[in-house]
Amino acid sequence: MNIPFVDLNAQHAEVVSELQSAIDAVMSTSAFTGGPQVERFEKRYADYCGTRHCVAVGSGTAALELLMRAYEIGPGDEVILPANTFVATAEAVALAGAKPVFVDVRDDTANLNPHQLAAALSPATKAIIAVHLYGVPADIDAIGAFAREHDLILLEDAAQAHGAEHRRRRAGSLGDAAAFSFYPSKNLGACGEAGCITTDDPAIAESARMLRDHGSKEKYRHDIVGRNDRIDGIQAAILSVKLKRLDRWNHRRGELAARYDEAFTGHPLIHPLHTRPECKAVHHLYVVRVQDRDRVRQALASDGIATGIHYPIPLHLQPAFASLGGAPGDLPVCESLADEVLSLPMFPHLDEAQVDYVCESLAGCLEGVHS
Numbered sequence: 427m428n429i430p431f432v433d434l435n436a437q438h439a440e441v442v443s444e445l446q447s448a449i450d451a452v453m454s455t456s457a458f459t460g461g462p463q464v465e466r467f468e469k470r471y472a473d474y475c476g477t478r479h480c481v482a483v484g485s486g487t488a489a490l491e492l493l494m495r496a497y498e499i500g501p502g503d504e505v506i507l508p509a510n511t512f513v514a515t516a517e518a519v520a521l522a523g524a525k526p527v528f529v530d531v532r533d534d535t536a537n538l539n540p541h542q543l544a545a546a547l548s549p550a551t552k553a554i555i556a557v558h559l560y561g562v563p564a565d566i567d568a569i570g571a572f573a574r575e576h577d578l579i580l581l582e583d584a585a586q587a588h589g590a591e592h593r594r595r596r597a598g599s600l601g602d603a604a605a606f607s608f609y610p611s612k613n614l615g616a617c618g619e620a621g622c623i624t625t626d627d628p629a630i631a632e633s634a635r636m637l638r639d640h641g642s643k644e645k646y647r648h649d650i651v652g653r654n655d656r657i658d659g660i661q662a663a664i665l666s667v668k669l670k671r672l673d674r675w676n677h678r679r680g681e682l683a684a685r686y687d688e689a690f691t692g693h694p695l696i697h698p699l700h701t702r703p704e705c706k707a708v709h710h711l712y713v714v715r716v717q718d719r720d721r722v723r724q725a726l727a728s729d730g731i732a733t734g735i736h737y738p739i740p741l742h743l744q745p746a747f748a749s750l751g752g753a754p755g756d757l758p759v760c761e762s763l764a765d766e767v768l769s770l771p772m773f774p775h776l777d778e779a780q781v782d783y784v785c786e787s788l789a790g791c792l793e794g795v796h797s
């Protein structure tokens with residue numbers, strides 16, 4: 427058996443004819459950037475998330491960067507974020523001229539540990555970015571309470587959490603504003619690059635709209651220095667088609683995750699990361715912790731199973747952030763996760779037999795290992 431880590435072909439086979447007509451419709455109007463398809467998608471996605479506004483942009487990274495600009499986060503400011511995340515979360519902060527302050531994560535969920543916030547706080551702290559990593563909403567009750575108490579902006583990096591819920595509220599509506607990515611392999615993915623910002627704050631939405639389009643509200647009048655981070659009409663039309671299926675696809679991911687969970691229950695050497703009871707996770711990734719991870723990964727590969735590592739180097743130890751002075755031992759949970767995490771195949775078009783095969787292969791290659 428050959429099991430890919432993610433199979434986008436299977437997803438496309440399901441929607442190809444609808445995608446084709448959505449693309450044709452954009453071609454016939456030549457509304458290639460901005461336009462009615464973009465507005466339609468923004469309205470639908472804001473409704474989906476339960477926010478007043480959605481501003482679609484060129485990528486998830488752009489969404490994060492524009493949020494920094496919209497909130498006027500810049501030189502002299504500090505932004506607290508977990509070190510176990512994709513690099514873009516911190517890049518946005520650094521590119522804005524602000525300082526990323528990395529904190530450790532919870533051992534069970536691998537998401538930001540709210541108990542670490544107090545030590546990271548300084549008079550320069552302006553915002554916290556709660557990352558809903560792997561599709562599990564961050565501990566938003568505690569993080570939100572801390573943000574309110576210290577008058578900090580609370581941003582969500584929801585790039586892996588389309589449709590995830592915390593106490594029945596959706597990711598994207600849990601802080602002051604959120605960034606989503608529609609990178610092709612995300613739970614909701616474009617056929618190319620795309621992302622968006624969601625918020626209830628009309629001033630932030632307006633500022634993001636201007637920033638994505640050269641600081642302009644009115645053609646050739648530029649009120650602020652912006653950039654070009656618009657989304658393609660074709661991508662917006664594609665996203666509207668796929669959005670209709672997002673809940674079903676997320677539900678299917680949940681079934682597959684439950685099947686993995688069940689197979690690993692009580693296994694002494696395979697430790698799946700957890701979700702939290704007050705949440706509905708959307709299983710962007712299915713991540714287990716194992717010892718001797720690289721050998722295990724090799725063994726799975728020789729059984730035809732592709733896996734991923736999210737992420738092998740915590741951000742405080744990345745060469746790109748060396749100037750911040752992070753050192754091994756600073757964030758012990760992030761560092762042990764980096765050595766132990768293994769992401770198993772997870773996508774809605776995976777089937778039960780494939781999951782069972784992965785579980786058998788993983789258990790089998792751990793059989794000869796001493797704990």
Ligand SMILES: *Cc1c(COP(=O)(O)O)cnc(C)c1O
Pocket residue numbers: 485486487488511512514515557559583585586606607608609620621
């Ligand atoms: C994918 C991702 C991003 C970046 O999104 P792009 O659309 O690839 O720019 C940011 N943060 C996290 C947590 C992600 O997973």
